[in-house]
Amino acid sequence: MDILSLFVVIPVLTITAILFLKDARHVRLVSAFGMGLQLVLAAILVYLYLSARHSGNIAEMLFVKDYLWYKSLNIHYAVGVDGISVAMIALTSLVVFAGIFASWEVEFLKKEFFISLILLASGVFGFFISIDLFTMFLFYELAVIPMYLLIGIWGSGPKEYSAMKLTLMLMGGSALLLVGLLGIYFNSSPNGGQLTFNILEISKVAIPLPAQRLFFPLTFVGFGVLGALFPFHTWSPDGHASAPTAVSMLHAGVLMKLGGYGAFRVAIFLMPEAAQELSWIFIILTSISVVYGAFGAIAQKDLKYINAYSSVSHCGLVLFAVLMMNKTAMNGAILQMISHGLMTALFFALIGMLYGRTHTRMINEMGGLMKVIPFLSVCYVIAGLASLGLPGLSGFVAEMTIFVGAFQHPELFYRIVTILAVSSIVITAVYILRVVATLLLGPTTNEHHNHITDAKWFEKISVVTLIGAVAAIGLAPFWLSTMIGTSLQPIVNKIIALNPF
Amino acid sequence: MSLGTIFVMRHELLLIAAALLVLMAEIFVNPDKRRYISLFSVSLFGVITLIGFIPSPTGSLFGGMYVTSNTILLMKNVLNIGALLVFIQSVTWLKKEENSEKISEYFILLISTLVGMNFMISAGHFLMFYIGIELATIPIAALAAFDRYKNKSAEAGIKLILSSALSSGILLYGLSLIYGTTGTLYFNEVAALFGNNNLQILAFIFFFAGMAFKISIVPFHLWTADVYEGSPVNITSYLSVISKGAAVFILIILLFSVFPEIIATWQKTIYVTAVLTMTIGNLFAIRQQNITRFLAFSSISQAGYILLGFIGGNQLGMASVIYYVLVYIFSNLGAFGVVIAISNSKGRENIEDYNGLYHTNPKLSLIMTLALFSLAGIPPVAGFFGKFFLFTAAAQKGFYLLVLIAVLNTIISLFYYLLVIKAMFINKGENPIEKFRSDFPTRFALGICVAGIVVTGFASILFEVIRNLSFGV
Numbered sequence: 001m002d003i004l005s006l007f008v009v010i011p012v013l014t015i016t017a018i019l020f021l022k023d024a025r026h027v028r029l030v031s032a033f034g035m036g037l038q039l040v041l042a043a044i045l046v047y048l049y050l051s052a053r054h055s056g057n058i059a060e061m062l063f064v065k066d067y068l069w070y071k072s073l074n075i076h077y078a079v080g081v082d083g084i085s086v087a088m089i090a091l092t093s094l095v096v097f098a099g100i101f102a103s104w105e106v107e108f109l110k111k112e113f114f115i116s117l118i119l120l121a122s123g124v125f126g127f128f129i130s131i132d133l134f135t136m137f138l139f140y141e142l143a144v145i146p147m148y149l150l151i152g153i154w155g156s157g158p159k160e161y162s163a164m165k166l167t168l169m170l171m172g173g174s175a176l177l178l179v180g181l182l183g184i185y186f187n188s189s190p191n192g193g194q195l196t197f198n199i200l201e202i203s204k205v206a207i208p209l210p211a212q213r214l215f216f217p218l219t220f221v222g223f224g225v226l227g228a229l230f231p232f233h234t235w236s237p238d239g240h241a242s243a244p245t246a247v248s249m250l251h252a253g254v255l256m257k258l259g260g261y262g263a264f265r266v267a268i269f270l271m272p273e274a275a276q277e278l279s280w281i282f283i284i285l286t287s288i289s290v291v292y293g294a295f296g297a298i299a300q301k302d303l304k305y306i307n308a309y310s311s312v313s314h315c316g317l318v319l320f321a322v323l324m325m326n327k328t329a330m331n332g333a334i335l336q337m338i339s340h341g342l343m344t345a346l347f348f349a350l351i352g353m354l355y356g357r358t359h360t361r362m363i364n365e366m367g368g369l370m371k372v373i374p375f376l377s378v379c380y381v382i383a384g385l386a387s388l389g390l391p392g393l394s395g396f397v398a399e400m401t402i403f404v405g406a407f408q409h410p411e412l413f414y415r416i417v418t419i420l421a422v423s424s425i426v427i428t429a430v431y432i433l434r435v436v437a438t439l440l441l442g443p444t445t446n447e448h449h450n451h452i453t454d455a456k457w458f459e460k461i462s463v464v465t466l467i468g469a470v471a472a473i474g475l476a477p478f479w480l481s482t483m484i485g486t487s488l489q490p491i492v493n494k495i496i497a498l499n500p501f
Numbered sequence: 502m503s504l505g506t507i508f509v510m511r512h513e514l515l516l517i518a519a520a521l522l523v524l525m526a527e528i529f530v531n532p533d534k535r536r537y538i539s540l541f542s543v544s545l546f547g548v549i550t551l552i553g554f555i556p557s558p559t560g561s562l563f564g565g566m567y568v569t570s571n572t573i574l575l576m577k578n579v580l581n582i583g584a585l586l587v588f589i590q591s592v593t594w595l596k597k598e599e600n601s602e603k604i605s606e607y608f609i610l611l612i613s614t615l616v617g618m619n620f621m622i623s624a625g626h627f628l629m630f631y632i633g634i635e636l637a638t639i640p641i642a643a644l645a646a647f648d649r650y651k652n653k654s655a656e657a658g659i660k661l662i663l664s665s666a667l668s669s670g671i672l673l674y675g676l677s678l679i680y681g682t683t684g685t686l687y688f689n690e691v692a693a694l695f696g697n698n699n700l701q702i703l704a705f706i707f708f709f710a711g712m713a714f715k716i717s718i719v720p721f722h723l724w725t726a727d728v729y730e731g732s733p734v735n736i737t738s739y740l741s742v743i744s745k746g747a748a749v750f751i752l753i754i755l756l757f758s759v760f761p762e763i764i765a766t767w768q769k770t771i772y773v774t775a776v777l778t779m780t781i782g783n784l785f786a787i788r789q790q791n792i793t794r795f796l797a798f799s800s801i802s803q804a805g806y807i808l809l810g811f812i813g814g815n816q817l818g819m820a821s822v823i824y825y826v827l828v829y830i831f832s833n834l835g836a837f838g839v840v841i842a843i844s845n846s847k848g849r850e851n852i853e854d855y856n857g858l859y860h861t862n863p864k865l866s867l868i869m870t871l872a873l874f875s876l877a878g879i880p881p882v883a884g885f886f887g888k889f890f891l892f893t894a895a896a897q898k899g900f901y902l903l904v905l906i907a908v909l910n911t912i913i914s915l916f917y918y919l920l921v922i923k924a925m926f927i928n929k930g931e932n933p934i935e936k937f938r939s940d941f942p943t944r945f946a947l948g949i950c951v952a953g954i955v956v957t958g959f960a961s962i963l964f965e966v967i968r969n970l971s972f973g974v
Contacts, residue, residue, distance in 0.1 A: 175908035
């Protein structure tokens with residue numbers, strides 16, 4: 001058993017354990033133990049990865065394991081990680097761990113809830129460790145499906161509608177993706193020879209340009225749907241608003257990153273020529289995502305909707321940066337994925353906790369909460385500041401890198417859209433500060449809220465884990481940035497080789 | 502021909518022997534011990550299914566009228582597995598008072614349809630093929646009308662017999678044109694003489710239309726829903742899985758080995774019918790309230806996906822078709838198994854009745870969910886792999902647009918499968934189906950289906966075996 005497969009095996013074992021648990025009271029303990037183990041494992045992985053790199057191992061992917069699965073189609077179960085995937089795995093295990101604690105008080109069908117949640121997580125982990133397009137796709141779909149039940153059963157508001165909309169739109173994305181992947185597969189060996197799904201092997205051959213032109217948009221849009229690419233983002237506000245807390249956390253925090261990661265690892269890495277040719281179309285779309293998402297957030301009154309739109313904006317920024325196709329911007333994109341993942345998970349966790357106390361998510365029905373629940377309020381302020389890019393927290397590092405990288409692009413068009421995208425920072429500040437002002441500061445407006453209690457111990461675990469990570473990245477971004485940067489190098493080299501600038 | 506070579510027909514001989522034994526049992530068994538006939542028939546058939554897997558000689562008989570190869574043996578074994586599951590699922594239903602007189606009829610009729618299908622698949626001559634089709638169809642009409650005091654069942658029987666008579670007529674007309682233009686009905690001779698002249702294309706179109714009736718491909722599907730709804734649920738599941746699977750098998754064999762010359766023509770035909778079948782089957786399935794009708798329309802759209810394996814004319818295509826039929830047997834019989842269990846013990850067959858099923862019968866709803874996910878093609882269950890291979894086979898020959906249409910159709914299908922899942926898990930039932938425990942045969946059959954759904958995808962060896970036995974144009 002290799003270390004990477006453990007990331008899938010542990011969730012599966014946890015699910016099995018929950019399944020056979022007689023006493024429903026122990027479900028959350030078992031889940032927390034399993035996901036805690038996963039977190040430890042992620043820390044070990046980061047350590048092993050860094051020490052391997054330190055000792056001069058410069059292979060593109062480390063810990064590669066490859067088992068032949070379907071011989072005739074050359075489908076493998078192949079896993080391997082580089083710095084980017086290690087970072088994403090660490091992010092995922094943090095968010096899942098926090099998510100378990102944020103859903104400590106779920107009572108309705110408790111077993112089923114945690115099973116679905118962990119199943120979702122195992123899909124995400126599997127996606128990040130895969131280097132074979134088939135297994136990657138398998139895990140991708142595996143991560144999407146439990147969402148339906150999670151939102152439909154444990155959600156709030158128009159949950160059935162939202163769950164259906166989200167599932168169908170995401171599966172629609174995966175439909176495009178499937179065709180794109182098949183196209184890549186059948187062009188993976190233009191000179192004859194064995195076709196392959198292996199990303200590393202495909203990256204060594206040049207897929208013919210006509211095929212790239214056809215399959216790049218399919219693949220990019222396929223992943224883009226999950227990354228909330230305009231105009232396919234509409235599932236996100238409804239889905240996030242209706243989902244239970246932990247699911248919003250996982251979904252906005254991690255699942256949307258599958259989109260960005262896939263767009264980058266599969267669409268752009270394997271088909272760089274077409275990506276360069278067509279990037280302008282998608283840059284326009286992502287710029288719209290960035291700006292429109294931010295404006296959308298201003299107009300909302302429901303805390304979850306505000307965050308959902310803000311996620312559209314921030315995830316748009318990820319795709320935007322990836323499309324700039326230079327090292328700095330891409331580095332920023334990965335940082336942004338991680339930073340946004342942590343920050344938005346923190347937001348959704350806090351919103352869930354507020355909602356559990358005040359039973360409302362409308363900002364105008366709350367006010368002055370800082371005096372009543374100082375701990376949660378301060379955490380909310382921290383999350384907000386991270387979101388608007390305050391130096392010292394992770395958001396600043398990521399956005400700064402993205403915009404510096406994007407502005408490096410020599411063409412005027414790219415610089416103009418960069419300036420437009422930068423404007424989103426200001427808009428973000430508007431909606432974040434407005435929420436902080438009405439929600440937390442000033443006198444208490446609703447006397448029902450005078451006697452609510454502050455965070456309980458499990459909530460504190462959830463929140464502090466995330467804040468710790470946000471601050472760690474903000475204060476010492478270099479180790480992460482270097483880890484990503486070295487792994488980006490081969491990818492960037494491949495892109496620069498065809499169009500140096 | 503020595504006596505030894507007759508064992509080339511081992512599958513058929515065993516089935517005929519089984520039918521005769523059941524008949525003898527009916528004659529000699531004391532009337533109040535009739536209920537043991539079910540047990541006897543099912544275990545007999547189980548043994549036959551197992552024997553089917555023992556390697557057997559291949560070759561041809563009767564001057565080439567009957568041929569068999571390892572591919573064909575594989576197809577027969579796949580059908581046997583499915584039929585065995587249907588047999589086991591019927592046991593509970595046959596225990597009912599009104600069926601107690603008819604147990605042996607049920608098994609004899611079912612076995613004879615299976616004999617017909619085996620002869621059809623093994624045919625080396627269009628006449629044998631036609632006899633096989635008729636033998637496979639006529640007893641089913643009797644079975645569809647098995648609840649003969651129910652109007653709907655009688656209606657289903659007559660509809661089935663009339664529409665299949667019509668389709669046989671069309672098929673025969675096609676065959677007569679084939680004979681008229683080539684002067685022979687032997688498959689290998691027809692293959693050599695078949696070309697692109699207009700009369701032969703016409704012959705092919707008639708032939709295809711006749712087959713399309715059997716597989717219920719749009720626009721020849723209209724009989725399906727009424728027959729499926731009216732027949733006893735066991736027969737519906739048999740019709741939608743085994744009959745359809747057998748017809749699919751023979752169609753792909755004929756297309757690949759008898760009509761390879763006109764591949765360009767049948768690719769167009771299949772392109773259009775596949776798109777129509779998937780889309781119309783799906784759109785109609787959305788509106789259904791009755792769960793068997795719902796599964797009927799979903800099985801129409803499934804036939805559309807299966808056509809994607811045909812279109813490339815490649816080895817991968819045939820492999821994926823056989824594999825998908827196997828997966829489809831487990832998935833669809835899993836879904837039908839749940840419907841049968843509920844219909845047997847509670848007599849309720851509407852989707853609304855499933856509201857809140859998870860809270861009263863969690864295991865049944867989980868099996869249903871697994872089966873529906875498999876039908877929709879959601880990983881990690883077998884249906885995902887089946888669909889993936891079908892789509893890969895079509896993409897291999899460059900039919901990317903068709904694959905895209907098919908995948909978008911799976912989204913539509915996911916919508917209505919999710920409606921059932923929503924009913925079971927999310928909706929609050931005012932009058933939910935009470936908790937009940939189904940009896941051993943039902944649970945056993947469902948267990949096999951679940952194992953099949955879960956294991957078939959991961960056990961790549963199955964697909965590899967199937968692929969090695971498949972062939973392309």
